[in-house]
Amino acid sequence: MVHNLIKNQASAREYSLSSAVEGIAPPDDFLGFGLGLRTDHFQDVLSTKPNIDWFEVVSENFMVDGGKPKHYLHAIRELYPMVMHGVSLSIGSTDPLNMQYLRKLKVLVNELQPQWISDHLCWTGVNQTNSHDLLPLPYNEEALNHVCDRVDQVQNFLGRPILLENLSSYITYKESEMSEWDFFNNVARRSGCNILLDINNIYVSARNHEFDPQDYLEGIDKDKVKQFHLAGHTDYGNYVIDTHDHPVADPVWALYKQALQRFGWVSTMIERDDNIPPLAELLAEVETARNIAYDTLGQLERVKQREIVT
């Protein structure tokens, strides 16, 4: 009998509350504290094997046939749990779902075996024109029905629930009839998808649309949130742009603490997309997030280390 040699994929670490602490233990799918993996850091990650719980990768960056980036990606996957984060699903578009994109996504899912797959509650293009931006939907019944139908199709195709993420936005349509958080929460309840809550995006949109970010947090069901994003922005005084090219700002750290108080243990990561600093700088931000979570919810200890079975 011939055995195929299968490379190991790292599995998630398990965490429990430290014995000295009373509180709520993390859920089974809690991954810990992670980072968005960027090509600039591939070699550093492989050579230094930093003590970090997991990585998120941008799916589209690896929807290529082969070459160096994919080689590094697979090598890093052997060492760390991963989740996949997409930007092109365009779940809210009135174009038909892009099946070619979904097929590529599924191939990558099979390759990487991620803990979960996420994209955004938005649309990116229509009528074959792609803006390569995350564009907001009007928050009304028509859009709600449309998005729920499509989430259902995507989840059926992928055979698993997806996570959707809130975006930063700068405009409000006159057609909107409900708040973003009402809309988002309804999408999650009706379609069965889960929620990736970007704490920075809540802050940015709250500033731009002048709502209380605490209202947003309280409008989202506790059991739906599976992941947090933390990122930086650029503050122009009377408006804020979600640039993802700065360290996490103090008001966003404060909002993160409030989010932890509401949602408890949620897998958290730092997302930097531009102006990429050395790896150590981002790892320090991950540790800041970990410390805030421990201060807020209690100290965790690892039940078991990563196991590499050969």
Next chain:
Amino acid sequence: MDKLPLASLQQKLINYLVDDDPTATTTIMEQIKDHGSITRDVRLHIYKNAYQVRLKETIENDHEMLGFFLGDDLFDQMVLGYINAYPSDNTSLRYFADKLPLFLANNAPFKDHPIISELAHFERLLMVAFDAADATRFTRDLLANTPPEQWPDLVFRFHPSVQLAHFHYNSVETWQALKQEQSPEPAKEQHSDWLLWRNNDRLTQFRSLPEQEYNLITMILNGASFTALCDFLLEEVSEEQASQVALNYLLRWLDDGILIKQEFIQL
């Protein structure tokens, strides 16, 4: 006010992003709520600016040497022209500028200097070599394990990253000079064939092809056997030299990593 169907609203916002026509702006503006401390105009412009910057950065990243060759003003003119002519229809920015060589070959002032389109073409071929599919290479060891009686019938296949390119100008030499931060020679007509591929270390590599090697590679692409390659060389070199010349080519291709190991189905 009547509810605006979602599809129509989306089309209006996309029109605003891709089209500089002022009516596209007024049309979408009517759908945007006026609230808070910034105007609708500022709000919408954040999206328009992001759209243009993102596409420009994509072309800058993909076509660094072309950028140096053109200089800032012509580069900006090219970017604006291209974005307007070919709005992105792909989910990945990786393919956004695929039609840039075509655009440069057909639009003034760029089309008057064909080397510009050739430079863009060369840079896109490098990208294809960079992320083409992986495949196990044919090596000297595998060749040594091939029984000699099978050699005449061997048919070689190229690694998925391998590409042939023909240039009519000194485009690759110009690209190389720019890469080394030197002033390129003036553009001149100069026909040459090039081989591009991703090597054993996963690095993108290229070299010019002499006519004889170009002919051999073209024959392989058409399915010629090793015997057919040797027969071709017999017309080019003496009978004593032919087999050695053929072997030298083969060893070079193996060392370059351009041939792949083939799986044969044994019946």
